[in-house]
Amino acid sequence: DIVGMRKHHGLGMKHKDPALRHTVVALLGRFKTESGEKYHLMPLAWQSRSGLQPSIWVERMLTWYEKRKVPQGPVFRTSVGQRAKPVAYQPLLHQLLLDIQEDRPDLIPRGIDVVEEYAVGRSFRRGSNTQAINQKVDERDIDLNNRWRRFEAARGRQPRLQMQQHYADVMQMLPALLRYSAAL
Structure with a gap:
């Protein structure tokens, strides 16, 4: 979602701790047990060990949409603006x-x-997880980072997460979440 990406990317880039500056992939969804739409936030390290810089690509994407005067809607969209x-x-x-x-x-x-x-x-997550394992990322950090897959697999129902993951705030988990993408 463009609005969520813009809002959370900006906040992540301005984090008070330079070591925790990051971008955020904001997934917008509706869950049966909740009212309204909710964001599932996936923080990504500013730069990975291999030199990937997701923040730069998020910034380029946001700029691309801004130049085309597209203020909201899905990031991945059809030619008529619907979610692809x-x-x-x-x-x-x-x-x-x-x-x-x-x-x-x-x-x-x-x-x-x-x-x-x-x-x-399947290929991107599989490759990402393989690289994380190769870089000796702690299994708990890998599982924590992959929690969004449980939301996707729940298909409109509340996903089954460990109790800590239900209640932990993304910003409070930021160091653990960033360890995953920083290692790639």
Whole structure:
């Protein structure tokens, strides 16, 4: 959601502790046991160990929408402004990965069936979790970071979370949440 991304990105970038400056992916959803729409916030480190800078890309996305005078709505949208389904990006993902496979078989060996092995719905989280494990991120930090998947899987119901995750405030959990993305 553009409004949530703008609001929370700005707050994260202005955090009083420079070590905790971050961006936020704000997922907007409606849950059966709650009234109204709620944000599920996913803080991301300003920069990861490998040099990824999610804050820069969030800023670019927000600027892109601002220049086009799109103040609200889904970040991933159809040409008419409705929320796009992730599967709509699958052909683009496959083509990009096939191009990488062709140019850099050291990254994606030619024997891998890209269309069969990679999907928008699973590849990014799987790769992220694998990298976190390789970087020796604590399992509790990985589980905490993946709690949004439980919201997604609940499909409109309140997800089952550990009691601490129900009541803990995102800002209070910020150091633990940022350890995950900072390690990637």
